[in-house]
Amino acid sequence: MAYPRADAHQGTGRGKTVLTASDLQRVVDRIAHQILEKTSGATGTVLLGIPTRGVPLARRLATRIHAFEHIDVPVGALDITLYRDDLRLHATRALGKTEVPPGGIDGRRVVLVDDVLFSGRTVRAALDALNDIGRPSSVQLAVLVDRGHRELPIRADYVGKNIPTALTESVRVSLAEVDGGVDEVKLTGGDAS
């Protein structure tokens, strides 16, 4: 018996490509610049990626910020599984890793990083999880794709690309670190498949 992660990809190749590898790289570069701009040089800032794909994205952002301004921004991971509001609607989920960077998050500006912003429920869970590990001075949100259909009053501070979608469609983000060497964002299901 194997336990696939809830967000494991089921096959690739189908669907419409909305971001290619080079698009994705440009988008990450832009968000890195925006974080530097909006946080006046990213001092006192911590990047926390939400597993699975938020974590490599946060690492990439930190690498780009370092390349642009030679600042080392601490990177961590924040697993939100235990804070989800839909645990009882699905089979038990395996947990991801939570890694709080040394120095913690107290009094710092936390930028949450995730791949897709959809209902906003993941971000709500992340805010609850943050509450239990410390008290940041402020919290911001960076996402690669905002696909709309919010169910909670949540918006992102940094958006890679707004992709209008139908509820029947799904956005598949592939990152080289976790998806076997491919960087791309695809839209599948609905009319796009």
Add this chain to the structure above:
Amino acid sequence: MIKHLRSAADLDADTAILILDTAAEMAALAGREVKKLPTLRGRTVVNLFYEDSTRTRISFEAAAKRLSADVINFSAKGSSVSKGESLKDTALTLQAMGADAVVIRHPASGAPHRLSSWIDGSVINAGDGTHEHPTQALLDAYTMRSRLGRLDGLNVTIVGDVLHSRVARSNVLLLSTLGAKVTLVGPPTLIPVDIAAALSPGTKVSYDLDSVLPDADVVMMLRVQTERMQDSYFPSAREYSRRYGLDLPRMRKLPEHAIVMHPGPMNRGMEIAPEVADSPRSTIVEQVANGVSARMAVLYLLLGGK
């Protein structure tokens, strides 16, 4: 995910590893200021204890509370059981109260299996007679894995009263599933004939502790159950201690990296010398802390989903 944890044999390798990985994440919580998760809010966990227990009951209680479950503690003393209520009627009462999980310790082997046929919730075996104690095996496996980095291929020596030990039985089952090689050591009167073959074919039996120590990665000392001392399984406490007790000279025969475990409560000076119990190789205190993490993992995986 499985619904009940009645036996360590309920767990295949993937499920066992999932529990150990989850326990590792739960352990990270112990270092935090707020040691609480909202995960099992609104769920009810009943601790149904027909036998005395300190660490297991408290450990389950702490685990359930850290996951925000409501905990009801039931001990047979001072309850309707002393008025003669049967396990089945108690089970039906718990069922009517809407227990999502029942953690049961019972002097009769197999009680958790019976219980699971009467109630809708999950049943977790916290020790039944001389049968099994699966969460103890999980926390032991977790402790070995975190100290030694792996389980596959480890030589684990379990020493003492195997005959009456539910800890030994669950450990043999779980450790074999996870690829460790178990050797049971003790006086012939306390190691049932054919137990190795019955539990897991790869298990070895030895009556000579000194000969197996040089190859052991883990030595797990079992408690000599003083309530059985009258039953003449061995001539005297002193003789037992001389042949099967782990003292300093014996500990020196172990490889450099080997660890010493004990499920507790221990009889210092009997099966384990105080200097050994307090040595850096001993994981006895660690096992207690790991027990909470392992039980949180079990509760989450049994109750956290649909």
